Amino acid sequence: MKQLVVAALQLPTLGMNATRLEFYLKRAHERGADVMLLGEYVLNHFFKELESMSMNMVKEQSRKHIELLKQFSAKYDIVFIAPIVMVQKDGYHKMIAKITPKGLSYYEQQILLPYAHWNEKKFFANPVAPLKNPMIFVVNGFRIMVMAGFELHFDPFWEKVTQKKIDIVLLPTASTFGSHNRWREIIKMKAFLHGCFILRANRLGEYNDNEIKWKFYGDTMLVNPEGEVAMMLEDKESMLVETVDKAEILEHRKSWGFERELNLRKI
Numbered sequence: 001m002k003q004l005v006v007a008a009l010q011l012p013t014l015g016m017n018a019t020r021l022e023f024y025l026k027r028a029h030e031r032g033a034d035v036m037l038l039g040e041y042v043l044n045h046f047f048k049e050l051e052s053m054s055m056n057m058v059k060e061q062s063r064k065h066i067e068l069l070k071q072f073s074a075k076y077d078i079v080f081i082a083p084i085v086m087v088q089k090d091g092y093h094k095m096i097a098k099i100t101p102k103g104l105s106y107y108e109q110q111i112l113l114p115y116a117h118w119n120e121k122k123f124f125a126n127p128v129a130p131l132k133n134p135m136i137f138v139v140n141g142f143r144i145m146v147m148a149g150f151e152l153h154f155d156p157f158w159e160k161v162t163q164k165k166i167d168i169v170l171l172p173t174a175s176t177f178g179s180h181n182r183w184r185e186i187i188k189m190k191a192f193l194h195g196c197f198i199l200r201a202n203r204l205g206e207y208n209d210n211e212i213k214w215k216f217y218g219d220t221m222l223v224n225p226e227g228e229v230a231m232m233l234e235d236k237e238s239m240l241v242e243t244v245d246k247a248e249i250l251e252h253r254k255s256w257g258f259e260r261e262l263n264l265r266k267i
Contacts, residue, residue, distance in 0.1 A: 002141040002246040006168065006197075007033040007078075010220040010233045010240070011042050012205030015061075018068055024239045029076040031241045034139055037081045039203035039220070040149055040174035044085040046207050046214075047123050050092065059087040069099045077101055079139055081146055083172045091125035096146055096172065098135060107135035109148040120150075131156055142167045142246065149173035152186060161194045162259060167249050168197040175202050176214045183219065184229070192227030195253040197244050204237060225252035 007028045014021060028036060043065040044050070050058055062084050069080045080099040085092050086106070096107045110131055112120035121128075134157060135146040145166040151157050152171060161169060169190075175183055183200070191198045199222050207214040221232040222242050231242050253259060 004140050004142045004244045005032045005034050006199050006242060006244055007036040008199055008201035008220050008240045009038050010218050010238050013045050014042055025072055025076050028241055033078055033241055035079045037170050037199055037201040039201040040083045040172050042203050043082055047120055048207060055087055062086060073099045074101045081170050093126055094124045107146055111151050111154060113150050134160055136164055144168050146170050158194055161196060166196050168244060171198055171200040173200055173202045174216055176216050180219055187223050188227040191223040191225055195225045198223045225249050
């Protein structure tokens with residue numbers, strides 16, 4: 001039966017530090033990693049920090065990281081999924097890059113946090129528009145879907161997981177404010193209900209404003225289709241590398257038959 005080796009890096013913002021990144025990549029390659037996921041605001045600074053940075057500096061930072069990941073993808077034969085801030089004519093856009101040895105493509109986050117204390121929707125120029133299909137691709141026979149962290153909360157994205165028979169969801173996040181338990185429980189529930197693995201990479205680091213300290217706590221994890229945490233990192237810089245088995249996915253779907261029951265009722 002088919003297997004896929006997935007990896008997730010749990011890091012703070014890298015800045016321009018390529019040495020640290022390659023340290024982990026060498027070890028991931030030794031363990032046969034096929035796909036590597038990075039958390040949000042790892043290649044770029046947290047969006048509130050971008051407000052005080054030169055737009056040209058951010059543009060150059062993103063360009064260098066993309067070029068670096070293209071080189072590493074070819075060198076280590078790894079597919080990277082990496083959130084990135086892109087500078088366009090109308091401002092900053094929050095994107096997720098897919099970098100493979102053969103090419104580069106982007107997914108533009110469709111729903112951004114709109115809250116007074118965390119207003120990515122206002123800061124970024126991502127359009128508010130009818131939802132489009134998420135990024136879906138295949139590696140080693142596994143159907144993989146990329147979902148931006150906040151999009152986890154919206155059912156239309158999970159409907160695509162069922163419709164497209166997705167085997168693993170890649171979920172980059174930047175979660176903070178002690179939300180550990182809520183994220184763990186949502187991810188476990190979604191994995192069980194949709195019969196898929198979920199790999200979540202959450203960043204580390206802190207941001208201080210005038211009133212409060214934002215602590216990004218890690219909790220990078222791989223959850224299996226039974227809704228169980230197969231592997232979890234804690235709150236230190238680290239890397240997760242695990243093997244995903246197609247048989248586990250198919251057995252869950254056969255045993256519980258959620259999709260089968262829905263198909264019997266389609267007109």
